[in-house]
Amino acid sequence: xxxxxxxxxxxxxxxxxxxxxxxxxxxxxxxxxxxxxxxxxxxxxxxxxxxxxxxxxxxxxxxxxxxxxxxxxxxxxxxxxxxxxxxxxxxxxxxxxxxxxxxxxxxxxxxxxxxxxxxxxxxxxxxxxxxxxxxxxxxxxxxxxxxxxxxxxxxxxxxxxxxxxxxxxxxxxxxxxxxxxxxxxxxxxxxxxxxxxxxxxxxxxxxxxxxxxxxxxxxxxxxxxxxxxxxxxxxxxxxxxxxxxxxxxxxxxxxxxxxxxxxxxxxxxxxxxxxxxxxxxxxxxxxxxxxxxxxxxxxxxxxxxxxxxxxxxxxxxxxxxxxxxxxxxxxxxxxxxxxxxxxxxxxxxxxxxxxxxxxxxxxxxxxxxxxxxxxxxxxxxxxxxxxxxxxxxxxxxxxxxxxxxxxxxxxxxxxxxxxxxxxxxxxxxxxxxxxxxxxxxxxxxxxxxxxxxxxxxxxxxxxxxxxxxxxxxxxxxxxxxxxxxxxxxxxxxxxxxxxxxxxxxxxxxxxxxxxxxxxxxxxxxxxxxxxxxxxxxxxxxxxxxxxxxxxxxxxxxxxxxxxxxxxxxxxxxxxxxxxxxxxxxxxxxxxxxxxxxxxxxxxxxxxxxxxxxxxxxxxxxxxxxxxxxxxxxxxxxxxxxxxxxxxxxxx
Numbered sequence: 217x218x219x220x221x222x223x224x225x226x227x228x229x230x231x232x233x234x235x236x237x238x239x240x241x242x243x244x245x246x247x248x249x250x251x252x253x254x255x256x257x258x259x260x261x262x263x264x265x266x267x268x269x270x271x272x273x274x275x276x277x278x279x280x281x282x283x284x285x286x287x288x289x290x291x292x293x294x295x296x297x298x299x300x301x302x303x304x305x306x307x308x309x310x311x312x313x314x315x316x317x318x319x320x321x322x323x324x325x326x327x328x329x330x331x332x333x334x335x336x337x338x339x340x341x342x343x344x345x346x347x348x349x350x351x352x353x354x355x356x357x358x359x360x361x362x363x364x365x366x367x368x369x370x371x372x373x374x375x376x377x378x379x380x381x382x383x384x385x386x387x388x389x390x391x392x393x394x395x396x397x398x399x400x401x402x403x404x405x406x407x408x409x410x411x412x413x414x415x416x417x418x419x420x421x422x423x424x425x426x427x428x429x430x431x432x433x434x435x436x437x438x439x440x441x442x443x444x445x446x447x448x449x450x451x452x453x454x455x456x457x458x459x460x461x462x463x464x465x466x467x468x469x470x471x472x473x474x475x476x477x478x479x480x481x482x483x484x485x486x487x488x489x490x491x492x493x494x495x496x497x498x499x500x501x502x503x504x505x506x507x508x509x510x511x512x513x514x515x516x517x518x519x520x521x522x523x524x525x526x527x528x529x530x531x532x533x534x535x536x537x538x539x540x541x542x543x544x545x546x547x548x549x550x551x552x553x554x555x556x557x558x559x560x561x562x563x564x565x566x567x568x569x570x571x572x573x574x575x576x577x578x579x580x581x582x583x584x585x586x587x588x589x590x591x592x593x594x595x596x597x598x599x600x601x602x603x604x605x606x607x608x609x610x611x612x613x614x615x616x617x618x619x620x621x622x623x624x625x626x627x628x629x630x631x632x633x634x635x636x637x638x639x640x641x642x643x644x645x646x647x648x649x650x651x652x653x654x655x656x657x658x659x660x661x662x663x664x665x666x667x668x669x670x671x672x673x674x675x676x677x678x679x680x681x682x683x684x685x686x687x688x689x690x691x692x693x694x695x696x697x698x699x700x701x702x703x704x705x706x707x708x709x710x711x712x713x714x715x716x717x718x719x720x721x722x723x724x725x726x727x728x729x730x731x732x733x734x735x736x737x738x739x740x741x742x743x744x745x746x747x748x749x750x751x752x753x754x755x756x757x758x759x760x761x762x763x764x765x766x767x768x769x770x771x772x773x774x775x776x777x778x779x780x781x782x783x784x785x786x787x788x789x790x791x792x793x794x795x796x797x798x799x800x801x802x803x804x805x806x807x808x809x810x811x812x813x814x815x816x817x818x819x820x821x822x823x824x825x826x827x828x829x830x831x832x833x834x835x836x837x838x839x840x841x842x843x844x845x846x847x848x849x850x851x852x853x854x855x856x857x858x859x860x861x862x863x864x865x866x867x
Contacts (some may be wrong), residue, residue: 219435221259221462228430228608232423237621239416243574243713245409246320247387249416249460256278263438263483264547270483273310275462282314284369286321287378292362293322296348299389301344303327305352305361308441309467311364315351317447318367320388327392327404328446332845337402344639345392345404390633393448395586405586405632412456414630415589419457419612421754426595428578431555432486438464438553440480442494448586449560453593454489472503472831477550484553491731492564492761495557495579495824499568500551504807517545524574528600535597538576545575558593562761563682569603579852583607583663588631588648592616592661602842606660616654616661617647623667625683653680669764671700671709673743679709681764687738690730692716692723695754699768701746710746716823717751717779724749724779749779789815790860798837798860804838805833819854837863 222231235252242248253337264271293302302324306312319326327345329338335357342359349360360713368379385706391412394529395403395832399509407415423430430437439458443450458465466483467476479485507514520541529535557572560582572579580602594601594608610616614628625647635642653664665682670837673679683699686839688711700707715727728747735744755762770776789795796810803810806823819825819833834845837859843866845853853859 219432219733221256221436223256223462229424230433232420232430235461235613236417236420239413241300243409244413245460246389246391246412247409248388249409249412250317250321253460253462254282258464260273260464261313261462262465263468263702264310265469265479265482277829278310278313280372280375281369282317283375283379284319284372285314285367287370287374288367289318289362290322292367292855293324293349294474296324298323299350299386299394300324301327301345303329303345303357305329305331305338305350305355305357306364306446307353308329308445308450309353309447310769310856311353312445313465315364315367315460316359316391319351320391323388325388325390325392325406328394329442330402333402335392341394341402341404344636392501393446393451393586403586404636406634406636407589408633411589411630411633414613414628415452415456416460418590418613418630419460421612421655422457422507422593422595425460426556428556428597429736431597433484433553433555435444436484436780437487438466438483438485439489440466440476440485440489441468442476442488447561448589449489449491449582452584452590453558453560453582456570458487462595470831471828473828474832474835476828480554481551486553486555487557488550488554489558489582491561492559492568493755493826494561494828495559495568495572496563497828498549499571502545502571505548506545514799521570521574524599525570526601528598531599532595534599535576538574540576546577549575556580560584560590560593563665564605565686566603566605569605570599573599573602578602581605581607583661585650585744586632587635587648588614588626588628591626591628591630594660602659602663606657606662608661609659610661613846616656618654618656619649621667622651622653622655622664624652624663626650663861672707673696673740679740679743684738684740688731688734692719692727692728693731695762697754697762697764697767698744699764699771701768701771708745708755710748710771711818712754712771712776713747714752714754715749719726719749719779720816750776751779752777793863795860797840798863799856801833801837802856802859805829813856815860816857841866 219228222228223234225231225234236278238252239249254275257274258278259275260272261275261278262273284395302319304315304326304862306315308508316326327347329341332413339358347359349362350357351362352365368826390404390406392404425545439454443449443454445455466479466485468479506517524538526536527537527831557577557579559579566830568577569581578597580589580594582593591614592608592610594606613630614626617625619625627647631644631648633644651667653667655662655664665680669681671679671681679698683698685700692715693713697712699710699712701710711731713727713731715724731747754767767776802813802819802823806825806829808823813823837843838845841863843863853862
């Protein structure tokens with residue numbers, strides 16, 4: 217199909233090359249990037265569902281809104297010195313995009329706050345960055361706070377007069393992003409127009425080398441707004457790379473599984489970039505659905521995947537087989553519009569990659585950090601390479617090398633210009649040490665885990681948690697974490713096992729024996745000196761990956777409750793019709809029988825549910841009982857008892 221949204225050029229490659237050349241001939245600033253990013257005024261930048269219709273906003277409409285809101289924003293920020301840092305506390309939306317550019321055009325630098333972090337951390341981060349005000353979509357802070365709803369577009373003629381008068385005035389010279397908070401200190405990373413220009417130029421090579429990355433469906437390329445734009449992965453790989461080439465973003469109203477699937481299918485989304493947790497959850501649910509259809513169906517499915525493995529060296533034949541053999545599976549997942557998917561932000565299990573690439577989708581692994589941006593993504597169409605977990609080769613502006621200890625060092629022009637840690641500015645080094653252990657094979661790189669996470673056993677053996685934890689997974693264990701717990705002058709290799717807190721003592725002993733048996737098979741039984749159980753989740757709801765430093769602190773301080781089976785008890789349930797209905801909803805959401813759901817069971821900690829499962833369950837209960845549940849963050853309703861009591865009180 218001929219594309220009508222590529223600026224009049226014959227091919228997407230010619231269009232991309234022309235825009236990149238214009239960028240290279242410019243001053244490579246945010247001021248230069250802005251008109252280029254919005255030059256295809258008729259293209260659609262944003263789609264969202266509003267009832268029964270799809271609202272479409274063009275790049276031209278968005279640009280006009282930015283210009284008009286800049287006038288209002290300048291008035292609201294009057295008295296604040298030029299080139300100040302203005303914090304932004306907003307979820308993904310068309311308004312987020314407008315604030316990104318309105319702040320820069322008003323002569324300031326936007327600082328995108330990580331909304332997953334607590335208020336104390338955010339306040340400290342704003343202090344370190346020297347922020348003068350906050351633009352928020354609802355929450356108020358100690359700093360002067362401007363609500364998005366109050367930034368009403370000025371009249372068009374006012375915006376025109378303003379732009380003519382301010383033609384030579386400087387834009388903001390940098391944008392700031394935060395790390396995810398899984399390290400000891402939250403880092404604030406600054407990127408100037410120079411770095412952003414390099415980030416955009418990196419996309420040129422991806423488009424040239426990877427046919428699926430630029431593949432459209434029915435003439436359009438649409439990116440699902442799953443990852444937050446304030447996160448480096450979402451900011452670079454989702455927003456910047458696609459917005460510069462005038463592609464479309466599709467709003468995701470909430471994280472309920474039904475919403476995600478319906479949004480993808482209704483809008484015919486082509487690209488989904490997400491964290492490993494998302495792909496893992498979709499994989500588990502899909503496998504569960506296939507198993508429910510019987511042993512014969514599941515065995516047939518496994519035989520099909522085995523055939524794709526055998527054909528992995530013949531890419532075209534493998535893809536052709538997958539497309540035909542697993543058509544029904546894809547229809548039950550995301551449909552046929554999807555062309556490219558990326559996982560990033562942490563390790564992804566090989567079986568998850570094998571599943572998605574085996575059924576006819578394309579799931580690549582990518583790599584990056586807040587301090588360095590997105591530096592590589594596997595671009596091959598070979599299922600064998602994709603399933604290996606390779607993060608590919610470094611992008612055009614990036615150089616990789618390994619030091620003597622196997623740590624990945626990164627250099628390049630697209631790395632953050634400087635980083636702020638504890639209020640101290642650190643300029644970009646020649647080589648940035650990621651402290652991620654890596655290996656290189658045939659030019660491709662594989663991330664093995666963080667050097668900081670290595671635990672030294674009693675014999676001096678280096679134990680790599682990222683490699684060992686999957687091998688020690690046994691039935692009954694939800695999550696597992698290997699830590700080196702410091703006690704006086706020694707380090708005690710400790711396994712933390714997260715289990716159902718209602719597990720009886722005999723069940724815990726059985727789990728312990730299974731883990732010890734695995735350790736013996738790995739010849740590591742003498743290396744692990746302590747195994748502890750907890751009923752808590754190891755990875756909190758606002759974390760993308762295990763925060764080992766937090767777990768280390770929680771374990772030592774007693775903030776991580778260790779399981780005491782002797783004190784485990786179950787409050788008597790009411791057994792009325794309401795209770796039975798709510799319990800059934802809990803059970804269905806986590807794929808358990810109602811009898812397996814105790815009255816005081818926590819949806820997340822005890823039943824292993826995810827936020828996606830929770831959204832789906834609450835949505836169903838709201839429709840049935842006409843009860844409006846509290847907005848996320850206002851009140852915790854996580855247990856069966858809490859939800860039962862809440863609904864009953866409102867009847």
